[in-house]
Amino acid sequence: MRILATLADSIFVLTALAADKAKPLEIVLAEPAAVTATNAAAWKADGFAAVALMLDERSDAAVLKTAADAAAANGLAVYLWIEVGRNVELAREHPEWMASLGMHADWQKRFPNVRPPAKGEVAKAWPWVPISYRESFAVHRQRIEKLLKRAPGGYRGVLLNDLQAGPSSCGCGNLQCRWAVDYHFPSTATIEPDAAPKFVAEVSTLIPGKEVIPVWTTECESEDLPAAKRPAGGWGTGLCGDVPCFDYCRQRFAEQWAALQKDRTGPTGLLALHRELQRDRPESDDRRPVLVEEDARRREVGFAYLSGRATKGFVDLDVVVVSTRTEVTFF
Numbered sequence: 001m002r003i004l005a006t007l008a009d010s011i012f013v014l015t016a017l018a019a020d021k022a023k024p025l026e027i028v029l030a031e032p033a034a035v036t037a038t039n040a041a042a043w044k045a046d047g048f049a050a051v052a053l054m055l056d057e058r059s060d061a062a063v064l065k066t067a068a069d070a071a072a073a074n075g076l077a078v079y080l081w082i083e084v085g086r087n088v089e090l091a092r093e094h095p096e097w098m099a100s101l102g103m104h105a106d107w108q109k110r111f112p113n114v115r116p117p118a119k120g121e122v123a124k125a126w127p128w129v130p131i132s133y134r135e136s137f138a139v140h141r142q143r144i145e146k147l148l149k150r151a152p153g154g155y156r157g158v159l160l161n162d163l164q165a166g167p168s169s170c171g172c173g174n175l176q177c178r179w180a181v182d183y184h185f186p187s188t189a190t191i192e193p194d195a196a197p198k199f200v201a202e203v204s205t206l207i208p209g210k211e212v213i214p215v216w217t218t219e220c221e222s223e224d225l226p227a228a229k230r231p232a233g234g235w236g237t238g239l240c241g242d243v244p245c246f247d248y249c250r251q252r253f254a255e256q257w258a259a260l261q262k263d264r265t266g267p268t269g270l271l272a273l274h275r276e277l278q279r280d281r282p283e284s285d286d287r288r289p290v291l292v293e294e295d296a297r298r299r300e301v302g303f304a305y306l307s308g309r310a311t312k313g314f315v316d317l318d319v320v321v322v323s324t325r326t327e328v329t330f331f
């Protein structure tokens with residue numbers, strides 16, 4: 001099923017707010033092999049302060065070290081980026097741990113070539129294996145512990161992407177619907193409540209003294225609502241089908257965000273891939289950070305959908321991940 005955004009051999013721009021809010025920390029996300037002395041020098045000259053090296057099963061410790069050395073030699077701090085929830089290998093090995101699409105059937109209109117589930121079948125979002133189940137949680141934790149053995153010395157922290165449930169989690173079809181686990185749908189594994197804060201805490205114990213930065217995806221927006229629920233004359237995306245759950249989903253988002261922040265003081269990332277999450281609508285403003293919530297530390301958080309030519313983040317949050325024009329693939 002072609003519904004998920006992936007992080008291919010791409011370079012993103014991460015923007016993090018340092019203690020001095022006027023000068024955000026900007027991090028380049030890159031494949032380790034791309035971190036050459038020439039590139040590192042160019043990024044430094046561009047004003048970046050750090051590089052995040054993508055770390056997965058393909059990563060070679062020697063290549064990571066070369067990359068980290070090149071970054072350090074050019075005055076760039078080093079972070080590691082690990083994609084968690086989207087995992088092809090685990091999805092193949094354990095389809096029972098994959099995220100389900102929930103009770104609403106609206107996703108089928110968006111993906112008409114997929115055979116609808118028959119009686120006794122459940123629909124899953126390939127290849128999404130969230131940490132939301134006790135079984136997958138444990139395996140993801142082990143995976144990260146194993147991957148971190150390849151980490152170069154001296155890195156500052158780890159960014160963990162996709163710690164929420166799978167996309168279209170209620171079945172609406174919206175890729176940003178990440179709040180639900182087996183929404184009125186039979187579970188094929190054991191649900192682990194509040195998995196993300198537990199996961200961040202466990203990874204933190206693996207690497208004392210390093211930052212662990214969860215990267216969060218925001219929920220649906222008011223223009224995703226069905227026409228009857230939107231202001232008259234307003235434009236809509238149709239991304240939520242006929243599901244009018246905007247307020248309900250927002251509340252669940254806020255609860256999960258609060259749970260994530262409860263015992264943490266470190267930064268949190270916000271994934272704002274405006275194209276991959278289908279926010280690049282011609283009707284929307286060119287640059288439009290819409291802030292809708294306050295978190296437990298009274299920071300405004302929420303939607304950061306940037307349409308048009310965005311290459312950097314604008315939202316007052318710790319870390320904002322924004323795609324560059326050409327270098328994120330969607331499949």
Ligand SMILES: [Zn+2]
Nearest residue numbers: 170171172177
């Ligand atoms: Zn939904």
